[in-house]
Amino acid sequence: MKNRSLILKLLSAAIVFGAWEIAGRVPISYAFPTFLESMSALWAMTIDGSIFLAYAETLKPLVLGVAISAFIGIGLGLWIGLSAKFEWLFSPIFIVMQAAPLAALIPILVMVYGIGIVSKVFVVCIMAMPVIVLNTAGAVRNTPASIKDMARSFMASDRDVLVKIIIPAASPIIFSGLRLGVSAGFIGAILSELKITPTGVGDIISFSRSIADYPSMYAAIFSIILLAVIFLNLLEKLENYLFEGNNRGYVSD
Amino acid sequence: MAMSQTKPATAKGAAPAADIAVSVRNVSKNYDDVQALKDLSLDFPRGELTSLLGPSGCGKTTLLKIIAGLLPQSAGQIEVDGKTVTGPGPDRAFVFQDFALLPWANVLRNVAFGLELRGVAKSEREAIAEKYIREVGLAGFEKSFPHQLSGGMRQRVGLARALSVDAQVLLLDEPFSAVDEQTRRKFQEDLLALVANEQKTFIFVTHSIEEAVYVSDQIAILLPRPSRVSEIIRPSSFRNKGVDNIRRDPEYLDIVDQIWASLRSYVE
Numbered sequence: 001m002k003n004r005s006l007i008l009k010l011l012s013a014a015i016v017f018g019a020w021e022i023a024g025r026v027p028i029s030y031a032f033p034t035f036l037e038s039m040s041a042l043w044a045m046t047i048d049g050s051i052f053l054a055y056a057e058t059l060k061p062l063v064l065g066v067a068i069s070a071f072i073g074i075g076l077g078l079w080i081g082l083s084a085k086f087e088w089l090f091s092p093i094f095i096v097m098q099a100a101p102l103a104a105l106i107p108i109l110v111m112v113y114g115i116g117i118v119s120k121v122f123v124v125c126i127m128a129m130p131v132i133v134l135n136t137a138g139a140v141r142n143t144p145a146s147i148k149d150m151a152r153s154f155m156a157s158d159r160d161v162l163v164k165i166i167i168p169a170a171s172p173i174i175f176s177g178l179r180l181g182v183s184a185g186f187i188g189a190i191l192s193e194l195k196i197t198p199t200g201v202g203d204i205i206s207f208s209r210s211i212a213d214y215p216s217m218y219a220a221i222f223s224i225i226l227l228a229v230i231f232l233n234l235l236e237k238l239e240n241y242l243f244e245g246n247n248r249g250y251v252s253d
Numbered sequence: 254m255a256m257s258q259t260k261p262a263t264a265k266g267a268a269p270a271a272d273i274a275v276s277v278r279n280v281s282k283n284y285d286d287v288q289a290l291k292d293l294s295l296d297f298p299r300g301e302l303t304s305l306l307g308p309s310g311c312g313k314t315t316l317l318k319i320i321a322g323l324l325p326q327s328a329g330q331i332e333v334d335g336k337t338v339t340g341p342g343p344d345r346a347f348v349f350q351d352f353a354l355l356p357w358a359n360v361l362r363n364v365a366f367g368l369e370l371r372g373v374a375k376s377e378r379e380a381i382a383e384k385y386i387r388e389v390g391l392a393g394f395e396k397s398f399p400h401q402l403s404g405g406m407r408q409r410v411g412l413a414r415a416l417s418v419d420a421q422v423l424l425l426d427e428p429f430s431a432v433d434e435q436t437r438r439k440f441q442e443d444l445l446a447l448v449a450n451e452q453k454t455f456i457f458v459t460h461s462i463e464e465a466v467y468v469s470d471q472i473a474i475l476l477p478r479p480s481r482v483s484e485i486i487r488p489s490s491f492r493n494k495g496v497d498n499i500r501r502d503p504e505y506l507d508i509v510d511q512i513w514a515s516l517r518s519y520v521e
């Protein structure tokens with residue numbers, strides 16, 4: 001069973017990479033390198049260490065922004081979900097934030113916070129936080145009333161209800177919010193490096209494009225996607241570790 | 254009539270001089286503009302099983318939740334062992350109609366959950382839970398999760414959880430509604446054995462007249478909204494003739510007919 005899903009994953013990766021290789025050889029555009037060219041560019045960057053230096057830069061705003069978004073986002077989401085007042089007050093802010101065109105906000109952020117890491121962290125947070133907050137709040141609000149009643153009938157304190165009922169019940173949706181938020185955070189991190197100041201992986205992308213070194217550009221893009229996939233898998237592991245029952249299916253009635 | 258005691262609810266001392274475990278006095282409950290209960294009074298004798306029987310929507314669940322301390326009443330008061338109820342307490346345990354199990358916890362943790370909330374140490378509460386898991390016939394399923402169990406088995410988990418906290422009063426809201434007829438009959442017999450062995454007070458909501466007459470020491474018939482007790486029936490003679498003979502007993506059949514006669518008018 002486990003083996004089979006691994007085989008399927010490898011198979012789908014092989015199909016995608018194969019298609020990429022063919023599309024690069026045709027070629028569909030002179031600016032589109034083959035898969036193997038991109039991989040050898042990635043290998044070159046790994047050997048000379050430039051990719052690691054780039055990630056040392058890129059990961060700073062990314063990790064910071066995602067961590068802040070996760071903590072504040074889940075905290076705020078719990079709070080909003082638990083109280084009708086805060087939902088009324090805060091929900092519109094995050095709905096607007098989620099809908100706002102980020103590229104238009106970047107000049108304002110740069111004006112206020114400069115071109116340093118603060119602006120970049122902000123961009124990551126603006127991308128990552130709304131979906132985390134909204135998912136958490138929605139999940140908390142939809143906790144089945146009957147299991148809350150059950151806990152209270154066995155004399156659970158408010159804290160027990162939160163820790164033993166609401167959070168575990170909401171955790172699958174909180175985690176799906178986290179997954180979406182983390183993916184959006186990755187987009188935000190690269191976007192901020194392309195739009196604010198070229199550093200890290202964003203610098204590799206824009207620099208290699210400017211000198212028409214397309215294999216390196218695609219190698220950098222590929223590496224960020226790979227990193228995002230690895231990160232999302234780790235998140236899933238964490239979820240299964242913290243909330244064992246989540247992968248056990250749900251009682252439908 | 255073969256009926257042994259049928260008294261109007263309003264009469265003082267509708268229950269015998271027995272010790273009263275739960276007493277509901279002049280309780281009313283309004284939900285916004287819906288009046289669910291109106292001036293309802295009812296006594297539940299200790300160690301007996303009392304059924305609440307009435308048309309759908311008449312306020313049976315509401316009454317049970319008020320007794321459990323999960324809902325505040327609009328007027329009147331509830332006493333359990335002479336003490337006024339202000340919220341949930343260790344003296345009462347609820348068996349929920351929809352089971353209310355934790356889907357992410359296995360049977361053992363679900364059954365032990367009431368004790369977990371009371372701060373009982375893990376090894377101790379699991380030992381107690383295992384005992385009640387055996388008692389409800391779920392031995393071997395301790396590590397199963399609710400979605401792996403049938404409806405009837407889930408219901409037993411809910412029952413074991415309520416039993417394991419050793420509360421004096423058990424509140425059962427249509428506990429057998431989700432199981433098939435054979436299982437239901439088995440549960441009814443188990444319930445009778447439980448009432449005989451556990452010395453607890455059972456308050457039992459059901460939609461089935463036959464079931465109510467079969468398992469009850471006392472049956473309270475509720476009127477449609479706003480609900481009051483219209484009749485209290487205490488079957489007396491067939492209880493000690495053995496479980497196998499109850500359904501053939503003339504008194505049993507008479508009471509079933511009589512209850513149907515009084516409820517029929519609300520259905521039509």
Ligand SMILES: Nc1ncnc2c1ncn2[C@@H]1O[C@H](COP(=O)(O)OP(=O)(O)OP(=O)(O)O)[C@@H](O)[C@H]1O
Nearest residue numbers: 284285287289308309310311312313314315316478
């Ligand atoms: N939370 C609520 N808000 C408003 N009205 C409610 C609420 N809960 C119950 N009611 C109303 O109170 C009345 C009694 O409801 P209750 O659930 O106690 O009935 P019941 O006797 O248990 O019915 P059933 O036999 O169908 O389970 C119903 O008419 C219902 O509409």
Ligand SMILES: [Mg+2]
Nearest residue numbers: 313314315426
């Ligand atoms: Mg009900």
